[in-house]
Amino acid sequence: MEEVRERTAPLVRFVKRHRDPVVVRALRSAAAATIAYVIALRLSPEAAPLTAPLTALLVVQVTLFATLTNGVRRVNAVVAGVLVAIAFSLLVGLTWWSLALVIVAALAVGHLVRVEEYVQEVAISAMLVLGVTTIGNTAWARVLETLIGAVVGLAINLLLPPPVWVEEAGESIEGLARRVRQLMLRVGEEAAGRTPAEQAAARLHEARRLDHDIVEVDAALRQAEDSLRLNPRVREGVLHRVVLRTGLDTLEICTVVLRVLARTLTDLAKEREPDPFGADALTATAAEPDPLFPAETGATLERLLSEIADAVVSFAVLVTTQVSLNADAAEARLTAELRQAAATRDKLAQLLLEQLQQDARQWQLHGAVLTEVNRIIDELDTEHRSRRLLEELDRATREQRGRMPWLYRIQERLHNRLRIPDRLRRNRADA
Structure with missing residues (x-):
C-alpha cells in the first residue's frame, strides 16, 4: 500500500x-x-x-x-x-x-x-x-x-466547464476547525495547571491570529460561491452556498468566543500572579503562580474544552459533507458530542458554584468562563443550525426573486409544465 x-x-x-x-x-x-x-x-x-x-x-x-x-x-x-x-x-x-x-x-x-x-x-x-x-x-x-x-x-x-471549488472551500473550513481545536486543547491544558500570565497571553495572541485564517477561508468560500452560480453542472447551488456560508459564520463566532475565553483566562492568570511589590518581594518572585482553578474544577474545564474542540471538527465535517449517509453519521456524532459537553458543562457549573460559596474572589471571571463555553455549545447545536439554514434559505430565495423576477417566473412555468398532474399521480399510486 x-x-x-x-x-x-x-x-x-x-x-x-x-x-x-x-x-x-x-x-x-x-x-x-x-x-x-x-x-x-x-x-x-x-x-x-x-x-x-x-x-x-x-x-x-x-x-x-x-x-x-x-x-x-x-x-x-x-x-x-x-x-x-x-x-x-x-x-x-x-x-x-x-x-x-x-x-x-x-x-x-x-x-x-x-x-x-x-x-x-x-x-x-x-x-x-x-x-x-x-x-x-x-x-x-x-x-x-x-x-x-x-x-x-x-x-x-x-x-469546457470550469471546476467547482466546493471541495477546496470545504478543506479550508475543515482546516480552520482543526486549528481552532488545537488551540482549544492547549487552552484547556493550561487552564488546568499553574499557568503564568505570559503563557496565557501567548494563547490570547494565537486566538487573535485566527482572524487571518478566517480571511483566507472566506476568500476560498467566495470562489466556491462564484463557481456554483449559473453552473449547469450544479443542482441546488443556493443550498450549497448557504450551507457553507452559515458554517463559516458559525466557526467565526466560535473563534470570537474562544478569543474572549482566552482573554478571560489571561485576566484570571494575572489576578493569581504573586505580587512582586508585596511585603516579601523575594519570596513573591520565587513563588509559583497559584492554579487558575482547584484541581477538580481545572480537570473538568480541560475535559469540557476537549469535548467542545472535537465537536467543532465534527461540525465542520457535517457542513462540508455532501453524501446524505455520511451527513447523517456526522450529525449523529456531533449531537452525541454536544450532549456529552453539555453534561460536563453542568458539572463545571456546579463546581464553580461550590467554589463561589467558599471563595467569592474573581467570581466575575469564573462566571465569564462558564458563559463563553456555553455560547460555543449553543452555536454548534444542530437545532440552532437548522433554524439558521431555513432563515438563510428563505432570505436567499427572496433576494433572488427580487433581483430576477422574470427568471423565477420562467422557472415556475417550466416546473408546472413538467410536473406530473395530481390526477395522474393518484392513478399511479392506486395502480
Missing part, C-alpha cells in the same frame, strides 16, 4: 497543481485568446485584430459566473467608448483639448453604465477610435472584435 502511494504521489501532485486557480485561468485564457484571434483575422477588417484576444484574455475567469459578468461589462465598456468617440469625432475632431474632454466624458459614461472595473476601458476605447482617420470602419471593427472575444471567452467555459 505504501509503494502504491509513493508511485501515485507525482500524479496526485500533477492533478492538484492543474486544479490550482492560477493554472486553470492561465490555460483557459491562452486557449480563448488564440481562438479569438484566429476568428477575428477572418471577420475583422483590421490587419492585426488584437482587441479580440485582449477581450477574451480579460473575460475568461476561473468561474462561469465571473466570465459572464466580466464579458457583459467589457462589451458595455467598449461600446460606450466607441459611441463617445464617434460623437466627438463628428463635433470637434482630435485636438489636445478634445482629447481631454473625451477622457473625462468617457470616464463619466463608464460610471453611468456601471461597468465596474472596466471604467478605464471606456476611455481607452474612445481614444483608440478617435485617433484614427477612418473612424467608421475602426469603430465597427473594435466592436466586432470585442464581441468575438467575449463570445469565445464564454464558449470556452460552456464547452
